[in-house]
Amino acid sequence: MEKFIKHTGLVVPLDRVNVDTDQIIPKQFLKRIERTGFGIFAFYDWRYLEDGVPNPDFILNNKKYVGSSILIAGPNFGSGSSREHAPWALSEYGFKVIISNSFADIFRNNCMQNGLITIELSNDKIDLLMSNAIKIDNYKLTVDLENQQIYDQFGFESIFDFDEFRKESILKGLDDIGLTLKFEEDIKRYEINDAKIS
Amino acid sequence: MDENLTMFEKIWRKHIVSEPTNQPSILYIDLHLVHEVTSPQAFESLRLNKREVRRPDLTIATVDHNITTDETRTQIIKDKIARKQVETIRENCKENNIELFDVWDNEQGIVHVIGPEQGYTQPGMTIVCGDSHTSTHGAFGALAFGIGTSEVEHVLATQTLRQRKPKTMKVDFKGTLSKGVTAKDMILKLIGQIGTAGGTGYVIEYSGEAVQNLSMEGRMTICNMSIEGGARAGMIAPDKITFDWMKGRNKVPKGNDWDKSVKEWKQLETDNKAKFDSYIDLDCDNLEPYVSWGTNPSQVLPISGVIPSPDDFKEILDAQSCQNALVYMGLNTGSKITDIKLDRVFIGSCTNARITDLRSAASIVEGKKVNNNVRAQVMPGSTLTKLQAEKEGIDKIFKSAGFEWRESGCSMCLGMNPDILSPRERCASTSNRNFEGRQGKDGRTHLVSPEMAAAAAIEGHFVDVRDWK
Numbered sequence: 001m002e003k004f005i006k007h008t009g010l011v012v013p014l015d016r017v018n019v020d021t022d023q024i025i026p027k028q029f030l031k032r033i034e035r036t037g038f039g040i041f042a043f044y045d046w047r048y049l050e051d052g053v054p055n056p057d058f059i060l061n062n063k064k065y066v067g068s069s070i071l072i073a074g075p076n077f078g079s080g081s082s083r084e085h086a087p088w089a090l091s092e093y094g095f096k097v098i099i100s101n102s103f104a105d106i107f108r109n110n111c112m113q114n115g116l117i118t119i120e121l122s123n124d125k126i127d128l129l130m131s132n133a134i135k136i137d138n139y140k141l142t143v144d145l146e147n148q149q150i151y152d153q154f155g156f157e158s159i160f161d162f163d164e165f166r167k168e169s170i171l172k173g174l175d176d177i178g179l180t181l182k183f184e185e186d187i188k189r190y191e192i193n194d195a196k197i198s
Numbered sequence: 199m200d201e202n203l204t205m206f207e208k209i210w211r212k213h214i215v216s217e218p219t220n221q222p223s224i225l226y227i228d229l230h231l232v233h234e235v236t237s238p239q240a241f242e243s244l245r246l247n248k249r250e251v252r253r254p255d256l257t258i259a260t261v262d263h264n265i266t267t268d269e270t271r272t273q274i275i276k277d278k279i280a281r282k283q284v285e286t287i288r289e290n291c292k293e294n295n296i297e298l299f300d301v302w303d304n305e306q307g308i309v310h311v312i313g314p315e316q317g318y319t320q321p322g323m324t325i326v327c328g329d330s331h332t333s334t335h336g337a338f339g340a341l342a343f344g345i346g347t348s349e350v351e352h353v354l355a356t357q358t359l360r361q362r363k364p365k366t367m368k369v370d371f372k373g374t375l376s377k378g379v380t381a382k383d384m385i386l387k388l389i390g391q392i393g394t395a396g397g398t399g400y401v402i403e404y405s406g407e408a409v410q411n412l413s414m415e416g417r418m419t420i421c422n423m424s425i426e427g428g429a430r431a432g433m434i435a436p437d438k439i440t441f442d443w444m445k446g447r448n449k450v451p452k453g454n455d456w457d458k459s460v461k462e463w464k465q466l467e468t469d470n471k472a473k474f475d476s477y478i479d480l481d482c483d484n485l486e487p488y489v490s491w492g493t494n495p496s497q498v499l500p501i502s503g504v505i506p507s508p509d510d511f512k513e514i515l516d517a518q519s520c521q522n523a524l525v526y527m528g529l530n531t532g533s534k535i536t537d538i539k540l541d542r543v544f545i546g547s548c549t550n551a552r553i554t555d556l557r558s559a560a561s562i563v564e565g566k567k568v569n570n571n572v573r574a575q576v577m578p579g580s581t582l583t584k585l586q587a588e589k590e591g592i593d594k595i596f597k598s599a600g601f602e603w604r605e606s607g608c609s610m611c612l613g614m615n616p617d618i619l620s621p622r623e624r625c626a627s628t629s630n631r632n633f634e635g636r637q638g639k640d641g642r643t644h645l646v647s648p649e650m651a652a653a654a655a656i657e658g659h660f661v662d663v664r665d666w667k
């Protein structure tokens with residue numbers, strides 16, 4: 001997994017609620033057998049018009065937000081399908097952090113597995129950051145995972161919750177399976193006992 | 199033991215391999231279901247790391263998501279990238295000794311239909327799959343939930359998962375359903391009430407008279423859609439209906455082992471005094487058939503309803519969401535649900551394409567004709583379901599009414615194969631997601647029960663099946 005320690009990046013506001021994973025990466029792109037090649041299709045139906053031309057009204061196509069690496073969106077981000085292609089697409093697009101009022105469970109898990117940081121903030125903080133990203137040119141945020149802090153250069157500062165175990169893994173870029181296999185003895189014991197019972 | 203435990207807690211505890219401090223628990227997985235779309239990257243990474251599949255005997259695979267629903271699929275899958283994906287799962291299963299139910303096998307079908315159908319799914323189990331509707335299997339009193347591809351790899355390699363313990367919610371469906379009202383309507387109403395994130399962080403246990411009276415198929419419909427309310431898992435205590443449904447199926451215990459298992463399974467139910475983190479009661483006595491009008495499964499209305507206005511919502515985000523949905527769906531505030539005209543009808547998916555679903559829908563269309571403006575299709579949930587239906591003559595009823603009778607698979611539930619809606623086509627669908635573009639770019643999906651979909655196919659618009667003849 002790619003490490004994440006601290007990141008400063010341009011913020012793009014996606015002012016939509018319930019952004020589901022079908023939206024993040026539509027199904028016609030799920031046929032690939034690789035983990036890569038999804039970034040160009042992220043938000044496809046919103047990003048492109050019917051003839052494949054970029055939709056000028058979609059926020060990611062706005063010149064102001066080219067090169068953004070922090071996405072801020074409305075509540076229940078990542079709901080629906082469990083497709084991990086969604087975080088793969090977002091990462092490959094260039095996002096390192098997603099900020100929302102709330103995330104769907106499976107999506108959040110999938111992000112953790114890929115070192116894509118999900119940050120939940122209260123409604124008023126989301127509103128503030130959303131409007132900053134709209135009003136202020138080149139609006140940037142810094143995310144410090146180690147200290148679980150997020151701040152800008154205009155005085156905004158907040159701490160955020162993050163699973164301790166996941167944080168360690170992401171800071172060090174550890175492999176989840178490797179960590180679990182340290183418990184090989186426990187797994188074996190479980191399997192032996194289980195076989196005895198049934 | 200005088201401790202009072204929920205069914206969830208009992209299953210959770212039994213499957214703990216280890217509880218390292220400050221780390222998520224390591225949970226043993228009894229059954230891992232695999233399909234072609236969310237597994238290739240997991241197998242690939244396993245190979246790169248020189249790891250093996252730990253328990254091929256607890257893993258089964260099928261092809262369901264991207265395959266076509268015409269008969270040519272046993273010869274060739276025309277879409278090259280889809281074909282590659284199917285060939286990849288074939289190679290992966292062969293290489294790792296995993297049983298695969300392929301397009302030419304009778305056991306092929308939508309992963310959440312075939313698990314229960316063949317008796318792989320059993321009470322008390324932990325079940326996972328790289329698919330969010332794994333919650334379906336909870337209808338048997340199992341703890342079943344969807345996972346991402348990295349977690350698929352984790353399960354393949356270790357037969358365990360890292361999990362923080364979720365919270366528990368109890369949803370009590372009180373009262374009795376009227377004729378024509380179904381499990382689909384119960385769950386749509388619930389999601390309408392709690393919202394698409396209402397169950398986030400929870401495992402839901404469904405109980406109450408209305409649930410106890412449901413068939414296993416109905417219970418699966420309810421558990422299936424738990425994820426649409428944000429809950430990763432839904433479950434229902436196993437009872438006589440469960441055991442009767444399971445008995446004799448391919449993979450369930452036989453003879454004395456069966457009796458022993460049933461005895462154990464009966465212990466699973468939530469203890470009387472066990473506490474949940476949250477409670478919801480819902481009355482089913484006056485429940486109407488439900489129809490979704492918007493672009494997420496919480497935007498639903500009873501059949502007597504009228505399309506809302508953004509002003510009807512207190513929360514600004516809900517108002518916005520309503521506004522977006524009205525535009526996308528091409529609907530006007532104030533128009534009646536029964537005035538919504540349809541172009542397509544899809545009876546299929548892991549929510550509502552089991553044999554009882556097909557029987558109910560067939561009984562509605564029998565002797566009638568599909569409306570001239572409507573193209574109607576049935577994609578049975580599994581090949582065995584299809585064969586069973588054909589044995590009962592259900593295919594003939596559909597066909598003579600003007601429905602297309604096709605092969606099994608996910609098909610238009612997610613539109614990865616050529617079965618998709620054209621832009622702005624409007625579809626009554628028995629599936630579970632009405633997201634923008636789900637059934638095809640700019641396609642418009644209305645979620646309903648099989649009965650409601652069938653009646654809509656005949657009339658060309660939604661009708662109240664309760665008083666429709």
Ligand code: SF4
Nearest residue numbers: 331547548608611612
């Ligand atoms: S039928 Fe639809 S919801 Fe069910 S597994 Fe297939 S794609 Fe997913």
